[in-house]
Amino acid sequence: MSPDRLTGLTAAEVAQRVSAGQVNALPSRSGRTTAQIVRDNVFTRVNAILAILFALVMVTGYWMQGAFGLLIVANSVIGIVQELRAKRTLDNLAVVGEAHPVVIRDGVRESVVRDEVVLDDLIAVGPGDQIVVDGEIVAEDYLEVDESMLTGESDPVEKNVGDAVFSGGYVVAGSGVYRAVKVGADAYAAQLTAQASRFTLVNSELRQGINQILRIVGWLLLPVGALIVWAQFSQPDVDWREAVLRATAALVPMVPEGLVLLTSMAFALGVIRLGRRNCLVQELPAIEGLARVSVVCADKTGTLTSNQMTLHEVIGLDGDQDRPAEVLSQLVGADPAPNASMQAIASGLPADDDFEPWPVAARASFTSAKKWAGVSFVGHGDWVLGAPDVLTGGDVAARAEEFGASGLRVLLLGSVDRRVDGADAPGPVTPLALVVLDQLHRPDAAETLAFFREQNVEVKVISGDNAASVGAVTRSLGVEGEVVDARTLPGPDTQEFGDTVAAARVFGRVTPEQKRQMVASLQARDHNVAMTGDGVNDVLALKDADLGVAMGSGSAATRGVAQIVLLDDRFATLPYVVAEGRRVIGNIERVAKLFLTKTIYSVALALVVGVLQLPNPFVPLQVTVVGWFTIGIPAFLMSLAPNRDRARPGFVKRTLAVAVPGGLAVAAAALTTYLMTRGIDDAHDTLQLQSATATLIALIMTSTWVLSVVARPYVWWRIALVAVAYGFYFLMFTLPWSRRILSLDISDPAVINVGIIAGACGMAVVEATWWATRRVSTVTERVSRPTI
Structure with a gap:
């Protein structure tokens, strides 16, 4: 069934379940009464x-x-x-920082706090959303869920209608709707979501x-x-x-x-004190971890640059500017959960009152691992949009590299000769246009990086973006040194990998698994590592770091695994932290x-x-x-x-x-x-x-x-x-x-x-x-x- 046709529970049915106690009631956010x-x-x-x-x-x-x-x-x-006082601060901040699932009731989608979800609620999810209760998929659109917090297996799991999902997982790609079948204490991993905002007193070196x-x-x-x-x-x-x-x-x-x-x-x-700066400390020993940090691994997008981007220009590679704009409009229209790049493209394209969407035959959602997304349209071809240096080479990739070297973000729009959801996709790509996006630096990023240098805390920028673009951004912020393309790194078990990670400061084209491996490599060399991030691609590294710091506007998954959440997204709060x-x-x-x-x-x-x-x-x-x-x-x-x-x-x-x-x-x-x-x-x-x-x-x-x-x-x-x-x-x-x-x-x-x-x-x-x-x-x- 199409998600748009789902109506969910009625107000009367919700009230009935609330009176019956079938609510997702979880322990106090701050632990003790x-x-x-x-x-x-x-x-x-x-x-x-x-x-x-x-x-x-x-x-x-x-x-x-x-x-x-x-x-x-x-x-x-x-x-x-x-x-x-600490309890009151945490309770107030946790309401802002916790996951807010979107439920479908009376045919209308509304955001509620996790405690208001009731049995049989229909919950809509997209990339980065956390699974807050155990449920069963009732509608999906190329939905992939990471259940590593439950199973330890980092590979995403494709979910189809009828499949079970468990609280504690999060959506990597695609979108869908699931029905809540177990709530509150009955859920398989309810304590994971409860502890995401709890004032804990777990062991630490100091307390021990x-x-x-x-x-x-x-x-x-x-x-x-x-x-x-x-x-x-x-x-x-x-x-x-x-x-x-x-x-x-x-x-x-x-x-x-x-x-x-x-x-x-x-x-x-x-x-x-940190609460006054809109910084939510989700675990008490995180305070101790702050003092021991020797390396900060920072993602670029969302940390050094704003999550919001603007469309700089669309460069038709065959001289035709109308065709790329038409295809981009269709790609935007076919994306049920557009990311920041797609939102920038949608805002920058001219409005078309006569727009008619093409029928979709298949879709491939963007992931940080493959670095491209695509749509196969019925009668209108198969199209991909992603990293130029991943999808093609030659003069087109070199031209994109020139834009990237100036700090701009560049995507390639191209056509392919096969369905985008095939195992061999995307195959050979015929370039159509370069899509150039402006990235806005956070005004306090340079000052924050300078603070860490003065305090002998090393900063490493590890990003999934093009290495040249990452290098341009970091150089403008005062971070000097060689920029490493992570695709050229040797295996994580080699001495050379550890030496390179320890020596270099800026890395581009880093996959989520490589971020995790970099954190582990630094920890093996007796570093206390803090990882900052806001997207799904940062979750693995945030989980493994000594201290995970998430941006408040980031995905629910990153906020759920981080020990500290910067609710106002200010990277400049980190020195105070x-x-x-x-x-x-x-x-x-x-x-x-x-x-x-x-x-x-x-x-x-x-x-x-x-x-x-x-x-x-x-x-x-x-x-x-x-x-x-x-x-x-x-x-x-x-x-x-x-x-x-x-x-x-x-x-x-x-x-x-x-x-x-x-x-x-x-x-x-x-x-x-x-x-x-x-x-x-x-x-x-x-x-x-x-x-x-x-x-x-x-x-x-x-x-x-x-x-x-x-x-x-x-x-x-x-x-x-x-x-x-x-x-x-x-x-x-x-x-x-x-x-x-x-x-x-x-x-x-x-x-x-x-x-x-x-x-x-x-x-x-x-x-x-x-x-x-x-x-x-x-x-x-x-x-x-x-x-x-």
């Missing part, structure tokens, strides 16, 4: 530990010492607010590294925590309230309470170093104090205040700051390389002071208080210098951050009211000087460790830089 977000941010392991310790402190009656309990509220509120660190910390906390609790309660003549406070003061800083929170918050803020990824990953690594330094020195202090059976020198309020200004507030600010450094593998190793020596240096300075000023025998209350004050001075001086090291390279606000921290602590020890609240005693200069000297030595050790690590590191870190 509001209730799940609240629950997962409130009922965490860290909050549970802090809540128990807070309750114990409250029992003692010293309520001010329970100030660390504010962390429970802060952790929960900040996490909930940020994730709800943090989880690995937290597992190690967890194993340390159990024995050390038990030891310190036993040591505090076994002190002679100790009041149980004091024992609880000192045990709590030892346990609270061991918990890296802000690390997971700031990690999730940084990711959520990244989603929100990459910068956001670098900001998130680089800053998380910084704050991880701070939190783990605190955990390590807290564990080391507790271990030594417990073994020596000494009272813990600190009370909860002291460690809370220290945590706020050496860890909490600086970590929060640094997690939001810009960061242009490309992410590197080895997150755990680099983090521990700073946190372990830094934490041990802090612990050594504090323990040296404590043991030198107090000794290991029983001490009277005044000496205990003075010794604890000196120990706190040594700990603050050294741990704040760890902050100073982690804050490098310096810019003005990071220097101010460290200066404010030192200034705050100076006032804390000099102001009488703060000394009273925090139980500090600086009345004995000899004791206090020991803490100052030990702290200075600790600072020197931290500094020396940083320089030693910098010397052996493969990436030299800087002390400062003029801008950020």
Whole structure:
């Protein structure tokens, strides 16, 4: 049956199916509901530990010492607010970015959101459209469907009336109509379409590294925590309230309470920031992938140039201009799903009020693999339109090459002596005309390419267009170098193929399979590859790239497989995308170093104090205040700051390389002071208080210098951050009211000087460790830089 004669369901039938629940209902686009977000941010392991310790402190009656309990509220509120903001952003953007199938109802075609498709709906599809539900073909016109996302087989499958199609596939060529036979959870691959717009929390190197660190910390906390609790309660003549406070003061800083929170918050803020630029992040780890990109493979059409083209001229090769215009008009009229080139031709041809379509005997749709399309008309011959260098050679191809070298796009119109749908088509081609199209450069393309060069991110332009035309466009945008015709490339398994792909920057006449092979070749050479595209020919490479970036106006298939969708089609958004990824990953690594330094020195202090059976020198309020200004507030600010450094593998190793020596240096300075000023025998209350004050001075001086090291390279606000921290602590020890609240005693200069000297030595050790690590590191870190 002709698609034009299909009427589909009536409004009453649609309403009946909706009331029966036969709707394509899919999970929430952003994964978790509001209730799940609240629950997962409130009922965490860290909050549970802090809540128990807070309750114990409250029992003692010293309520001010329970100030660390504010962390429970802060952790929960900040996490909930940020994730709800990210959810709202994703939900709003996903409505724009998701596939909008065209259904036939009451004989009228209308675009609906995927969730509104009902059982037995008739859905019309064309090239690039995604199959959103399982169905059965009821009408087709040379329809070919790629089901590689389901079967792994990349060759398109020809579909005839009665054949089944499955959600997750997409149309490569031709057009058709299918009836929805399974919707929602019943569909074979419903989760594929659901996940195309979901805020996922799948594993990544960063998350795996943090989880690995937290597992190690967890194993340390159990024995050390038990030891310190036993040591505090076994002190002679100790009041149980004091024992609880000192045990709590030892346990609270061991918990890296802000690390997971700031990690999730940084990711959520990244989603929100990119959302403001009409950039839809469909998978959360894509933020991490942005930071690791070393090569961007960009398609030309739709990325560097606009998808819209204009008809420049039609050059009749035998001097007759009327015949080419007539044939082109018939080809346009016979194409049920015209691509950008056909749309440009249709707009450029003069209007003909007496136009009568020729009867069509056969059609061959355009594909990027064969690079031509054709129609066989009854009584009017067989015609093809496609790449001149593919369909013919000699003077005609050379003339087309001259136009291509100036950046124009050229198609050849020719006649053939066989049906275009035959296995041996097109056969010999008799050229009739060259069709010259203008390609419009995106105004921001040159600036974007320059940004990537400055950031040491290599850009490779891989296009299916004529190599000369691609080279002309890229040269005008500042991309220099040899232009490679992909038809001359050796097999993908050869060393020469990999060398050529690695060395060259611009490729023309690339098939979809070759794009995929190029991505794989670059990945085999330890590159993190981002692929941008908008058409069906880009889907295979987008799927295999480390990061797939689709244009919002591109096909539903490309949007469905990409991790990031540029909804406004602005190639200039990519620098912001990459910068956001670098900001998130680089800053998380910084704050991880701070939190783990605190955990390590807290564990080391507790271990030594417990073994020596000494009272813990600190009370909860002291460690809370220290945590706020050496860890909490600086970590929060640094997690939001810009960061242009490309992410590197080895997150755990680099983090521990700073946190372990830094934490041990802090612990050594504090323990040296404590043991030198107090000794290991029983001490009277005044000496205990003075010794604890000196120990706190040594700990603050050294741990704040760890902050100073982690804050490098310096810019003005990071220097101010460290200066404010030192200034705050100076006032804390000099102001009488703060000394009273925090139980500090600086009345004995000899004791206090020991803490100052030990702290200075600790600072020197931290500094020396940083320089030693910098010397052996493969990436030299800087002390400062003029801008950020």
